[in-house]
Amino acid sequence: MAKKIGVLLSGCGVKDGSEIHEATLTLLALDKLGADIVPIAVSKQGDVVDHAKGQAVSEKRNTLSESARISRGDIIDAARTRARELDGLILPGGLGAVTNLSNFANKGYLCNVDPSVGKLIAGMIDDKKPIGAMCIAPATLAGALRDIAVEGVKLTVGNDPDTAAKIEQMDQVHVECAVDDCVIDEEHKVVTTPAYMLTERISEIVPGIEKLVKTVYEMA
Amino acid sequence: MAKKIGVLLSGCGVKDGSEIHEATLTLLALDKLGADIVPIAVSKQGDVVDHAKGQAVSEKRNTLSESARISRGDIIDAARTRARELDGLILPGGLGAVTNLSNFANKGYLCNVDPSVGKLIAGMIDDKKPIGAMCIAPATLAGALRDIAVEGVKLTVGNDPDTAAKIEQMDQVHVECAVDDCVIDEEHKVVTTPAYMLTERISEIVPGIEKLVKTVYEMA
Numbered sequence: 001m002a003k004k005i006g007v008l009l010s011g012c013g014v015k016d017g018s019e020i021h022e023a024t025l026t027l028l029a030l031d032k033l034g035a036d037i038v039p040i041a042v043s044k045q046g047d048v049v050d051h052a053k054g055q056a057v058s059e060k061r062n063t064l065s066e067s068a069r070i071s072r073g074d075i076i077d078a079a080r081t082r083a084r085e086l087d088g089l090i091l092p093g094g095l096g097a098v099t100n101l102s103n104f105a106n107k108g109y110l111c112n113v114d115p116s117v118g119k120l121i122a123g124m125i126d127d128k129k130p131i132g133a134m135c136i137a138p139a140t141l142a143g144a145l146r147d148i149a150v151e152g153v154k155l156t157v158g159n160d161p162d163t164a165a166k167i168e169q170m171d172q173v174h175v176e177c178a179v180d181d182c183v184i185d186e187e188h189k190v191v192t193t194p195a196y197m198l199t200e201r202i203s204e205i206v207p208g209i210e211k212l213v214k215t216v217y218e219m220a
Numbered sequence: 221m222a223k224k225i226g227v228l229l230s231g232c233g234v235k236d237g238s239e240i241h242e243a244t245l246t247l248l249a250l251d252k253l254g255a256d257i258v259p260i261a262v263s264k265q266g267d268v269v270d271h272a273k274g275q276a277v278s279e280k281r282n283t284l285s286e287s288a289r290i291s292r293g294d295i296i297d298a299a300r301t302r303a304r305e306l307d308g309l310i311l312p313g314g315l316g317a318v319t320n321l322s323n324f325a326n327k328g329y330l331c332n333v334d335p336s337v338g339k340l341i342a343g344m345i346d347d348k349k350p351i352g353a354m355c356i357a358p359a360t361l362a363g364a365l366r367d368i369a370v371e372g373v374k375l376t377v378g379n380d381p382d383t384a385a386k387i388e389q390m391d392q393v394h395v396e397c398a399v400d401d402c403v404i405d406e407e408h409k410v411v412t413t414p415a416y417m418l419t420e421r422i423s424e425i426v427p428g429i430e431k432l433v434k435t436v437y438e439m440a
Contacts, residue, residue, distance in 0.1 A: 021248075031422045072271075
């Protein structure tokens with residue numbers, strides 16, 4: 001039977017939401033495996049960045065509605081999602097993963113994780129179900145794990161020393177990783193890959209994301 | 221030397237802009253081939269659809285800024301793009317391809333094509349450079365070709381009889397096509413594939429898009 005894998009989105013666009021290519025390639029890898037894909041998003045009024053100008057604008061947008069652009073309309077609110085309804089969960093990157101799923105972008109290791117996200121991640125850990133996270137999303141995952149006193153989880157964001165230090169300040173272990181690989185913490189069933197943290201080329205993020213998705217699917 | 225291939229976007233999201241998966245998979249296929257990718261967008265105040273609710277909202281958004289979400293900030297205005305600077309051009313689908321690149325969605329075969337889009341397509345045809353279009357975008361392409369008295373071009377939108385009839389009313393030839401294939405008009409160097417016109421599964425649109433991109437790249 002197809003396994004149900006949640007894909008947790010945080011808006012639509014690398015500068016204020018989910019990174020579109022990472023999210024799309026996650027959906028593709030899951031569909032190739034025959035997964036029952038469950039697109040999930042937080043629902044809040046998120047900040048907006050004009051992606052052509054690279055500048056913040058005063059507008060706010062609902063992250064659930066924006067995330068649904070990536071999933072072609074199929075979306076459920078993270079606050080209404082139970083871990084028991086999923087077999088695995090994957091967090092694509094993009095700045096929204098550290099501004100809408102948590103406030104890591106502003107607060108660093110002192111970040112607060114969105115309650116619905118924290119609860120969902122806690123439920124996955126309690127049920128010993130696998131979690132994947134890519135790009136900058138492992139920083140939010142690190143905070144969510146710290147909040148439930150799960151420590152020493154091996155995570156990667158590639159090789160950025162600043163972000164790695166903050167992850168270690170949240171009591172997790174940062175492991176350097178190449179873009180075409182992923183870091184697998186077998187004990188906690190947590191899989192992470194650097195994706196766009198380490199490249200600007202879409203073709204180079206494919207192997208790491210495929211490896212992450214396959215590992216999460218097999219663990220589920 | 222890497223060939224320069226323009227990817228003409230119309231916003232960000234299947235219901236009011238470019239279809240995100242089609243556009244992303246186009247960028248991926250081009251990057252795999254080593255292409256020099258040139259993301260292009262029309263710049264206008266486009267209608268907005270809430271993708272979670274599937275309902276139009278009163279807001280307007282700039283299609284250039286929204287398109288830049290798909291291309292991670294790298295975007296140029298179609299009005300400032302010359303055919304002589306490109307070796308090929310590809311139009312992903314999504315409703316924006318027939319609401320922002322033209323008004324085919326409302327006007328059918330009587331549609332007006334956005335002037336910057338019409339001029340760019342005319343330039344590609346004059347220079348005998350290849351054009352690819354997927355999903356519903358061939359309808360706008362049909363109008364742009366009609367506007368410069370280029371007739372009898374073989375195009376596909378899959379097997380939708382209503383859209384096919386409108387394409388024929390614009391003096392082009394509709395050819396039925398499976399989702400994993402594309403229709404190649406060798407004479408006019410025009411390549412089209414149905415993509416999401418014929419499936420709801422992302423994995424099923426990959427072969428047709430890869431074939432289209434490879435054909436355009438080889439013709440360029």
